Amino acid sequence: MNLYLFSSPATFYPLAGRLAPWFAGAASILGVVGLWIAFAIAPTDFQQGEVYRIIFIHVPSAWMSMFIYLVMAFWGIMALSFNTRLSSMLAQSLAPTGALMTFIALWTGALWGRPTWGTYWAWDARMTSELILLFLYFGVIALRNAIDDPRRADRACALLSIVGAINVPIIYFSVKWWNTLHQGASVSLTAAPKMAATMLTGMLVLAFAAWFYTIAVSLWRVQAIILERERGAAWILSMRKAKMVTA
Amino acid sequence: MNDFLAMGGHGFFVWSSYGVTAVVLAIELFSLRARRRAAMKQASTTGDAR
């Protein structure tokens, strides 16, 4: 199969429509399972008691906030290299969800910090750079809205997201480079995790749930973006005639 | 059940976290649905004779 078949908005639109419900369904199931593990199965933490259960939202959303930005920057690189509209549209569809995940990570982090560290906020390296990430998302969204010409907006946002991508490794490695308030990494690809198996499982299940949620939402949003930007195109008109364009 | 809600005395923090997350996700989904509806409506009327 020729992969480039789906690189135009016209062919990607129906594909997105077919894929999105599957990801949404998977996200819902994993979400329910994850929440079940988080509250019914995972035991009380020895040090933190029950409040640690915030981790099941905090860590997946933090992971997603960084991952989405990197994917957005990747599509920016694709857009600048190959000059394809769809790459920019995919990047455009990711930004709001990325900002949301960043906000959730910051919010849940603050609510977790208060009972455990005694403060809602501290200007330590990881928290500050995650806050910077939120501002970077806002910047990309604001730049998109400010530029009228969609192609110029595509290229400008692609460049901006690439430049800002340097922040993501800083967030990730900040707990290793600086010994400040936020705890070090408990989960790594190389070493054994430093937490109970059930807690880790719950976190991973909800991380996948967040990932599939992001994909579903992004596919749905890119469909809206395609319709907005490709307005009047022949394929849309014929799709309307075929009554496939329904709410 | 009461223990569940109390979360060891930290109920406020735990449920605010989950609650705000749920609210934020709901907002995203609702606004996305509105955006899709508006886009589809506009797409389905573009090109009609005025």
Next chain:
Amino acid sequence: MTTLAQPLATEADYGAWAAIRLAAQRDLKLALRSRAELGVQLLFYVIVVSLFPLASTPERTLLATMAPGILWVAALLAALLSLPRLFGSDYNDGSLEQLAMSPYPLPALVTGKMLAHWLTTGLPMVVLAPLLALQYGLDAELVAIVTLSLLVGTPILSLIGGIGAALTLGVRGGGSLLALLVLPLFIPVLIFGAGAVDAVRAGLSASANFSLLGAGLLVALVGAPMAGAAAVRIALD
């Protein structure tokens, strides 16, 4: 067919260094023509720095603690104020387009403009910093540290800020949008720059801060000209 005694131009005439020199000299000449504008920017910096003690009338030691942060934040604000001018007037009268079409490499021209921007905004702030720091009651060693941090850090502001300035050329909401785009990237510079004094005050060495600032400057020197040139081309297309 006649041949000339020497070629009309050599490759070096349109090389990177020539471009940097050309752009920097041009921008400096233009900036010095409106000396009043430069003076106003510097005055802005001085006034902002003086606002904080006026607002809170804190006592001596607290002022000294706040000083590096205030000097740095004021430097950021002054940089933001002057950045739209970096490409703005050239964009408006069409000379930016001419520069982009010239045989000179655009990244080098952009570097020259960023250099001129730093010489007219960043460097004066570095020169004034010792006076202002003394006003805040910092002792000599800390004054030297904060001045040095500004010396290494303000070029980074011109470099990264220039990318933002190019991205927002002719865009609605220009100045505030520029601030939103560029401030998140400035924040690490601010943290390490202002933190250098705090480190020395706490008895530690500021070498880590300066290493990171230096690294940031090198990364900016390598990346910003290319990103800035790309942003200019995006704005011009």
